[in-house]
Amino acid sequence: MLKAAKEIQGALGEDAVSLDDDDLESHSYSEASTSNTPTRPVAVIMPSSTEQVSLIAKICTKYRVPMIPFGAGSSVEGHFSAPYSGFSIDLSRMDNIIAIHDEDMDVVVQPGVNWVNLNDTLKPTGLFLPLDPSPTAHIGGMVATNCSGTNAMRYGTMKDWVVNLTVVLADGTVIKTRRRPRKTSAGYNLNGLFTGSEGTLGIITEVTLKLAIVPSHFGVATTAFPSVAAATTAATSMIRGGVALAALELMDDVQMRVINQTGGTGGKMWAEKPTLFIKFSGSERAVEDSIAAAKEIALAHDGSSFVASLDEKTMTALWSARKQALWAILSVRPEGTQIWSTDVAVPLSNLADIVEKSKSDASKLGLFSTVLGHVGDGNFHQAVMYNPDIPEQVEGVKKCVDTMVVRALEMDGTVSGEHGIGLGKKHCLEKELGPVTIDVMRTLKRSLDPHWLLNPGKILDA
Amino acid sequence: MLKAAKEIQGALGEDAVSLDDDDLESHSYSEASTSNTPTRPVAVIMPSSTEQVSLIAKICTKYRVPMIPFGAGSSVEGHFSAPYSGFSIDLSRMDNIIAIHDEDMDVVVQPGVNWVNLNDTLKPTGLFLPLDPSPTAHIGGMVATNCSGTNAMRYGTMKDWVVNLTVVLADGTVIKTRRRPRKTSAGYNLNGLFTGSEGTLGIITEVTLKLAIVPSHFGVATTAFPSVAAATTAATSMIRGGVALAALELMDDVQMRVINQTGGTGGKMWAEKPTLFIKFSGSERAVEDSIAAAKEIALAHDGSSFVASLDEKTMTALWSARKQALWAILSVRPEGTQIWSTDVAVPLSNLADIVEKSKSDASKLGLFSTVLGHVGDGNFHQAVMYNPDIPEQVEGVKKCVDTMVVRALEMDGTVSGEHGIGLGKKHCLEKELGPVTIDVMRTLKRSLDPHWLLNPGKILDA
Incomplete structure (x- = not known):
């Protein structure tokens, strides 16, 4: 070496x-x-x-x-x-925005470009890349993990925004998956194969991405519920009722308490109940209509403290509780403890059930945990706090995650809605898809990387 | 055998x-x-x-x-x-709808299910599959060709609606690509690989599809323009201006004349000019807002005869001209002639240019042709009429298509926006992607079908 x-x-x-x-x-x-x-x-x-x-x-x-x-x-x-x-x-030195095609609504970038910087640069065009993973994330990693975030409900995941990729294969061969049309049915969908392959099939060195138009108006609403089940049911009713939503997020009572413990947001203290954070976008009247429809459904499910706004300052204040969620947990955890944060996704009708059960599991094991859900996608994260030096807690958190994964599979869901498989969930993927489907993935991997040199040990084993 | x-x-x-x-x-x-x-x-x-x-x-x-x-x-x-x-x-005997998961907004079907029948069956749920290829198409073929149609602008193509696939591989192995979450980042995206693979990688025997919610209100508008360039520029301005559109279709002057020759639609005779057909959907006020915004842009680009309606009967009458386009051409062609219908897609800013040039090419070669564009996707179809018994006409139509394809590639577009590669466009695909990328596709094909038994001769050669 x-x-x-x-x-x-x-x-x-x-x-x-x-x-x-x-x-x-x-x-x-x-x-x-x-x-x-x-x-x-x-x-x-x-x-x-x-x-x-x-x-x-x-x-x-x-x-x-x-x-x-x-x-x-x-x-x-x-x-x-x-x-x-x-x-x-x-790949962080490869951080150039190569071309902005304003009229074509796409952008060509190197993998080391940070998405927040990209969207800042794009501001004058009125266009943006509508994915919002960790604010530190780079485009290359976002493609490699098929990232999503709170906007995925409306805009889909990274795979839906890739126009073409330049990829270096294991042996050094350079390919470009496609040219630059927004739609094509020409040949195998290599974009779809490399996106989400976690660096195991090739190294992404250039990306052309579709861009979305920044909507003319936004709205934000928050509303609290007596239980996670009520909140989740209200959420799925909004989706199923056809309310035009841009994002639909759930934070549980524990998570809301943590927000208050860190001083609330902009002076506002929150009800310590399961709370939905909802975003709307479109024309002003479309946003107003959607807010009214969402409110009606929230109230019908015992929602309280419904607040909504189209004003930028108020929206930012409301949404900031959602934005600070991870930071808030990190700041309240006792010294020496770590956070095990993982995610699963299930068909919508099972979401309330699995969230309730996962919360109860963690609490039975005596572990402090919070729930944060991209409920619009049937996807949620549980963050469990544990002390790595206390073997029972390490055991406990592992058991908690294992149970959650098995339960998601029993509900016909997936072991990872957006974090990917990596090293940590290889054994779960086998449970999810079975050995025959994994074998097909292995065949594809071997055909492109016969010596198994690209990110070995991730997603699946040789 | x-x-x-x-x-x-x-x-x-x-x-x-x-x-x-x-x-x-x-x-x-x-x-x-x-x-x-x-x-x-x-x-x-x-x-x-x-x-x-x-x-x-x-x-x-x-x-x-x-x-x-x-x-x-x-x-x-x-x-x-x-x-x-x-x-x-x-696969037409495999035509069962296996399960409708109303709350989860998905449906499990066999490949022989016709999409129009499926949507009829789904009507009571208020859900639908938002793809609209040929009304005769079956789900299996729609997945195999990654179909689209007039709704693709808003709803994407078939790959965006596949939750999981059951696929029989060349050697008889049966795999299921995924379980039933609406979002997942678990393992390679086999849905994306099999969708659009035109039967060359496996035979699709069961499909779970996401469903969309039927919008509460619709609107349709039509408006004529002095030139294809003006119509296309107006269309791209609507997109770029963020007008919420559900479909955006162009029919050229020749196509409109053909509609009139077949008696117009419901008694209405049309201006024989390049015409945009626009669909809107959402809340009533959202549709009204979008129509107003579209009208303003149309007028700014010399649009005339702007008609819009939210009334179902009028909408159907307006849209019927678009719907009858193919049938109308088939009915006016002289006996013995055939239609060569092909499609390409280019970045939006090049669309006006390539449509104009393709029209002019056909007319220089003395061939009767019409243009029909899914302009929202930078995608258009040219239907060229020719007599297969007249060698000059056969030569002419081939030259016409070749020129269109080469031009699309020069504009960084694709040789097929939605019809696929099949047998007819293999040589074009090589031009589009180059031998190295095709080689990667070949490697994938060979890894799953080593004896090259699945639909041999399509997309690429061994």
């Missing part, structure tokens, strides 16, 4: 390769991740072009060195850990 | 296999198709379950017999022709 690193250093220059311990650590370990390995990569490589990535892949193939693509390091299922060591390929 | 057919007949029963000449002809030749081969399958097999399809595949693999999945026979690029003979696998 060191020989390969030397060869890469010779070709790319001294500063494109780091062997520094801190770099190796930060590129393969994350406190936020549910899965970490003790192993580290032997080098962090920082290419600055597709050609350089191709060269790296050729050298890695020659020396049979594992390649682990690295974006912003914000994924949480061990996607960038290095169970077989190898090289971390850090 | 006959031995294989006998073996299948023995297992599935006498009436599951037809060797009848008319059946062989109707299952491998289509007047509407741009590509037909003189070869025919040796048998048409009509399975009635996934298990039977699996058995057929096992026998076909044993005897190395090509398998050509057959849906409704409505595709137009030679998808179901039999260049290497083999068996046509007709």
Whole structure:
């Protein structure tokens, strides 16, 4: 491996390769991740072009060195850990916005572009990329994990925004999946295959993305419920009733209490009850109509404290509770504890049931947990607090997650709505899809990466 | 092959296999198709379950017999022709709606279900499948070709509605791609790979589809323009201006003349000018707002005869001109002539240009042609009339299509926006994506179908 690193250093220059311990650590370990390995990569490589990535892949193939693509390091299922060591390929130097096609409503970017920066740059055009994962995330990682977030309900996930990808394969071959039409039925959908493949099929070095038009008006509403079941049922009734919603988020009573413990939001203290956070968008009258329809359904399900606004300042204040959720939990946890945050998704009619049961499981095990749901997608996250130095708590949290996953599968759901499989959920994926379907995935993987060098140990094993 | 057919007949029963000449002809030749081969399958097999399809595949693999999945026979690029003979696998007996999950907003169907029947059945639930290809199309073929239609602008294409697929692979292995969550990031996106693979990677035997909510209100508007360029520019301005549109269709002056020649629609005679047909949906006031915004943009681009309605009868009358387009052309063509109908898609800013140039090309070659565009997707169809017995006309139409395809590629577009590749556009796909990308597709194909038995000769060659 060191020989390969030397060869890469010779070709790319001294500063494109780091062997520094801190770099190796930060590129393969994350406190936020549910899965970490003790192993580290032997080098962090920082290419600055597709050609350089191709060269790296050729050298890695020659020396049979594992390649682990690295974006912003914000994924949480061990996607960038290095169970077989190898090289971390850090794409953050490739951070150019190559072209903004205003009239065509698309943009061409390198993988190291941060989505918040991209949307800031796009502001004058009235266009935006409507995905909202971690604000630190890079486009490359967002494609690799098929990211979503609160906007997914209305705008779908990353796969729905990819026009074409430039991908470096394991052997260094460079392909471009498509040209630049917004719609096509020409050949296999390679965009769909590489998006969400978590760096196991190729390294993404350039991305063309569709853009959406920033709606002319927005609205935000919040409303509290006596139980998670009532909140979830109200939420699914809004969807099923055809109310035009832009986002539909649930925070449970514990999560709301945590928000208050950290001082509330902008002076506002919240009812410590399961609360729905709802976004609307469209013409002014369309937003008004949707708010009225949502309110009616909320009240019919014992909703209280219904507040709605089209005013930007008030909307920001209301939504900020949702935005601060993760930060609030992190700030109240006792020293020495960690958060195990995981997500599943189920058919809509099962959502209330699984959320209630998951909450009750955690509480029976004596663990502090909060629930945060992208209820519009039947998707929710449970964050469970535990002390890694107390074996019973480690056992407890594992049991809690395992039960949640098994329950999601019993309800015909998925073990991961948006975080992906990575290292942490490989065994769950096998349960979800069965060995025959996994075998087909393995066949595809092997056909593109016969030496199993791209992010080995993730999604599935050889 | 006959031995294989006998073996299948023995297992599935006498009436599951037809060797009848008319059946062989109707299952491998289509007047509407741009590509037909003189070869025919040796048998048409009509399975009635996934298990039977699996058995057929096992026998076909044993005897190395090509398998050509057959849906409704409505595709137009030679998808179901039999260049290497083999068996046509007709899935029309598998036409059950297996389960309607009203609350989960999804439906489980067999591949032989017709989408119009499905939507009729779904009516009481207020849900629908928002794709609208040929009214004869079956779900299996719609998935296999990643179909779209006039609703694609708002609702996307078939790949966006597939929750999971049951697929029989070449060797008879049965896989289910996913369970039933509306959103997932668990493992490779096999839905995306099989959807649009035109029967070359597997035979689809069961499909779970997301459903959309029938909007509470609709609106339709039509407006004429002095030129195709003006109409197209108005159309892209509506999109770029963020007007909420449900469909946005263009018919050129020739197409409008044809409508009038066939008696107009419901007594109404149309201006024989390039005309936009626009659909709106949402709350009543949202539709009204969108109509007002669309009208303003139309007028700013010299639009005339702007008519809009939210009344069902008037809407149907207005939209019927669009609906009758294909039928009208077929009915006015002189005896002995055929229609070559093909489609391309380009980035939005190039649409006006390519439509104008394609019209002019056809007219220079002395060919009668009409243009019909899904302008919201940068996608348009040109239907060129020619007499297959006049070699100059055959030459002419081929040249016309070739030029259109090359031009679409020069504009960074695609050789097929929605009809697919089939037999007819294989050489174009190579031009579009280049040999290296095609090679990746070939690698994937070979990994799943090593003997190249599934719909051989389509999309790409071995």
